[in-house]
Amino acid sequence: MTHRKVRRSRIAAACAALTLITAGAAACGTESGDDDGGSDGGAGFTAPDLPQLEEIGEGEGEVNILAWPGYVEDGSTDPAVDWVTPFEEETGCQVNVKTFGTSDEAVNLVKGGGYDVVSASGDASLRLIAAGDVEPVNVDLIENYADVYDFLKERDWNSVDGQMYGVPHGYGANLLMYRTDIVDPAPTSWSAVFEEDSPYAGKITAYDSPIYIADAALYLMNTQPDLGIENPYALDEDQLAAAVDLLKQQREQISEYWSDYLKEVQAFTTGDSVVGTTWQVIANVAQGENVPVEAILPDEGSTGWSDTWMVTTESENKNCAYMWLNHIISPEANAAVSEYFGEAPANPKACDIASEGHCETYNAGDEEFAEKLWYWTTPVEDCLDGRTDVKCTDYGAWTQAWTEVKG
Amino acid sequence: MNSAAEGTAARPHLLARFGRAAGGLPRRVSTVLHRHPRLRLGFLLGPPMLWLGVAYLGALGALFITAFWGQNPFTGDVVREWNLDNFRTLWESEVYRKIAFRTLGIAALVTVVDIVIAFPVALYMAKIASPRLQRILVIAVLTPLWASYLVKAYAWRIMMSEGGIVDDLGGFLGLDTPGYGLAATVITLAYLWLPFMILPIYAGLERLPDSMLEASMDLGAKTGPTLRRIVLPTVFPAVVAGSIFTFSLSLGDYITVRIVGGANQMLGNVVYDNVGAANNLPFAAAVATIPVVIMLVYLAAARRTGALENV
Amino acid sequence: MRSTSTAMSPAFKMTLRVLTALALVVIYVPLLLVVVNSFNASQTFAWPPSDLTLEWWRKAADSEGAKDAIVTSVQVALIASAISLVLGTMAAMALQRYRFFGRDTVSLLIILPIALPGIVTGIALNNAFRTVFGLDLGFLTIVVAHATFCIVTVFNNVLARLRRVGTNLEEASADLGASTFTTFRLVTFPMMRSALIAGGLLAFALSFDEIIVTTFTAGPQEQTLPIWIFNNLFRPNQAPIVNVVAVVLILLSVIPIWISQKLAGATDGLAGR
Secondary structure: OOOOHHHHHHHHHHHHHHHHHHHHHHHOOOOOOOOOOOOOOOOOOOOOOOOOOOOOEEEEEEOOOOOOOOOEEOOOOOOOOOOOOHHHHHHHHEEEEEEEHHHHHHHHHHHHHOOEEEEEEHHHHHHHHHHHHHEEOOOOHHHHHHHOOHHHHHOOEEOOOEEEEEEEEEEEEEHHHHHEEOOOOOOOOOOOHHHOOOOOOEEEEEOHHHHHHHHHHHHHHOOHHHHHHOOOOOOOOHHHHHHHHHHHHHOOOOEEEEHHHHHHHHHHHHHOOOEEEEEEEHHHHHHEEEEEEEOOOOOOOOOEEEEEEEEEOOOOOOHHHHHHHHHHHHHHHHHHHHHHHHHOOOOOHHHHHOOOOOOHHHHOOOOOHHHHHHOOOOOOOOOOOOOOOEOOHHHHHHHHHHHHHOO | HHHHHHHHOOOOHHHHHHHHHHHHHHHHHHHHHHHHHHHHHHEEEEEEEEHHHHHHHHHHHHHHHHOOOEEOOOOOEEOOOOHHHHHHHHOOOOHHHHHHHHHHHHHHHHHHHHHHHHHHHHHOOOOOOOOOHHHHHHHHHHHHOOOOHHHHHHHHHHHHHOOOOOHHHHHHHOOOOOOHHHHHHHHHHHHHHHHHHHHHHHHHHOOOOOOHHHHHHOOOHHHHHHHHHHHHHHHHHHHHHHHHHHHHHHHHOOOOOHHHHHOOHHHHHHHHHHHOOOOOHHHHHHHHHHHHHHHHHHHHHHHHHHHHHHH | HHHHHHHHHHHHHHHHHHHHHHHHHHHHHHHHHHHHHOOEOOOOOOOOOOOOOOHHOOOHHHHHHHHHHHHHHHHHHHHHHHHHHHHHHHHHHHHHOOOOOHHHHHHHHHHHHHHHHHHHHHHHHHHHHHHOOOOOOOOOHHHHHHHHHHHHHHHHHHHHHHHOOOOHHHHHHHHHHHHHHHHHHHHHHHHHHHHHHHHHHHHEEEEEEOHHHHHHHHHHHOOOHHHHHHHHHHOOHHHHHHHHHHHHHHHOOHHHHHHOOOOOOOHHHOOOO
16 A cells, blocks of 8 residues: 555545444344354344446446556656546546545445546445445456456455455555564564563554554464454454553653554664564555565565445446446556555466565565454444444444554 | 714704705715714624624534434434533533543643744844845745645745754754644744734834833833843733734634644534534534633733724 | 833843843754754764764755655645635624624634634534545645634734725725725735735745644545655655655745735734734
């Protein structure tokens, strides 16, 4: 993720969004699934019965897109960054793009109408599906869909009961970055940022968002099995308290929390921070600046994100919308956007086109890597891990907990 | 009633009558307005009060009503049931008190730092510099206002990093950079708001007649006592006026502290996180009452000094 | 001025001179740093710069986003200033010319939008626009928000001017039979001109660099310059362009200052804030 700001607020919003859906669905009496969110309709709600497109006809001449900043670039930011113009020339669909800063904003805009496609994060996507704002996508009509990594298909944030609601766009992980010249031995575990009395106290950095609580929960999942954490986004009160305690202990050793790439690269460049969470793209920028840093996926796995392109139910330009879905996961566009944005592409063929090493850098297609990721999901009262005997803490509670952690 | 308004209203107006005969609507309105000062007052005061009353006071009112509502954890929607839960949370949780006092301390410190820096500069500008230099200095003080807030804050971030300029300079004096934290936050905020303090003090000093200073000196007073007895009392309202800016701008800030504040947070961050991230407007509104109450008390105190006329 | 100089001891004057010089150094070092960083080859402006480049300037020249944002900001600031000029002048005339119940409350109400922290104003307006008025956030809402907190700068400048000039000329005009509007056009307005310029300029500056209130009142489509900066400061390859834009802004600020100097002895007006 290149925009930390964006990423952060988006999570938050996303989270809020997710809360709504799942929780809302639960309130309707739908039983939550008993899986850990790994399969169809894991969030446990009934999707409205909506038809999907049967065939793609003539383009309508325009398509209105809602997207994260950086997902739809037409050269106005940088003339060299443009994967919209080729689409317009090829299909005759004029692209109108509106960007949003948070998933909440995205959901509100979709509900307001007037848009054909939206790039939704894992949290917003379910909410949109549950509300009937987006419709099932007939992936047979999308030529490039066949190329997409299988492990991104029919996951709980982009499908219900095996029915896809969009096409996967790309994904990424929250990694552990450290200064190779200072941190010795090289860390392999999140304990590098969570252990007590770290030799690097005062030089540790962490992501500035309530969602970071999930990182602590993930660590506890491995180090304190007694707590019974099954999913870092499904914490009951005791589990949340344990995570908060861990984070408070970490707080004493934090140099600063980061929320934008510039801040983090600067801190690692000057040595104000030497170890902490990061995104691959940040590590790349730092390495590009000759800062001796390395970013790894620790043994415990990590948190991450995965986005989906969806078609709105109210869309009046569905043909152009499908054409866009097909375009954005085409090898060329997917390579361009994933490189510009700094994440793994959804289409492996993008790797042949992207600059050398791009896919290796982001571990694109590495299933083992992908399996270790817990994609950002909004914590909701109705436990995501399927527990029904307790109430889980929701994102509002996480926000207040995060305030308390920072103190 | 202002004597001017009353006086003129009583006099005959040949042209006005003529105008009415001519039948121009503006002229008729003008005449009516002229005849009825109250109406004129209403005409003048109506639009701004409507704007501020509706757009602003209404908005504030709506916000604080929201503070007494709650949020439905299922849907995230605002639940319109009156309760004090948000305020209870604020009151009972120690962390919010701590953040409130920290924010208050930062705002006060920023204000003091700005006064200390601004006073000598303003005094030099107003009473020593030649008129030409005076103009140049005013521009020099104003220019930084045009460079973006964020860019300036980031410049300070770079300067205060390890091995940054502050570190280098401090090295001469045997000082370390304060690093990122509360000290850096105070310095950066004080820098950002300094022009808002210099200008009112300068204006206040300019209004102070030179003759008063001379008289004081002629009566044998030294520089020190002159400053204390003549200058300080005169500029006090101006200082208070400037402090309204530095204090309130610091009180609500959440961006600077994120850039240079290390792991710290201020009240603004709490509000921002709750409204922007958690979408919990009722709680954010409750938190927002803290700076509002502080500012209202501050303004009430400032009004006694006559400072509001100087803002 | 000269005579005042004699009112202070030479040592004291020297102290003031040195302190002023020091303050100016502190004011300008960060700005210089921004200038240097606009040439810094490092994408994240690592200090000290290892290499210099003109690339960011070239990229900035090509950045449509930055140009659009500047245009939006200028539009917003101009309209907001215009509104606050009208409303601020009216309020100032009302308060200066009339005594009425609640006069103090009115002046407090005018100051309030700028005296309350931006984030409070921001979320209050955001909430009101969306839920009470049912407006979509966009250009209009930014302008309304900005005008609200800009009124005070015009109000104060005009009020100070009106106090100084009194009402004699207006009375004379009325006695000669000029209508209320004619008197305003031919007498009152010219007297207030420099105060209006000063107030308007400050309103423009306040609006132009406002970020917090704008964050909450801008729709996703309209990017004012501060919002553009906020969004781009955090993107790889874009952050250095922000430095360039900041330098350009500092240079461009000469224009409004030059205009104000040209149109009025605006320095005293500017200080009148």
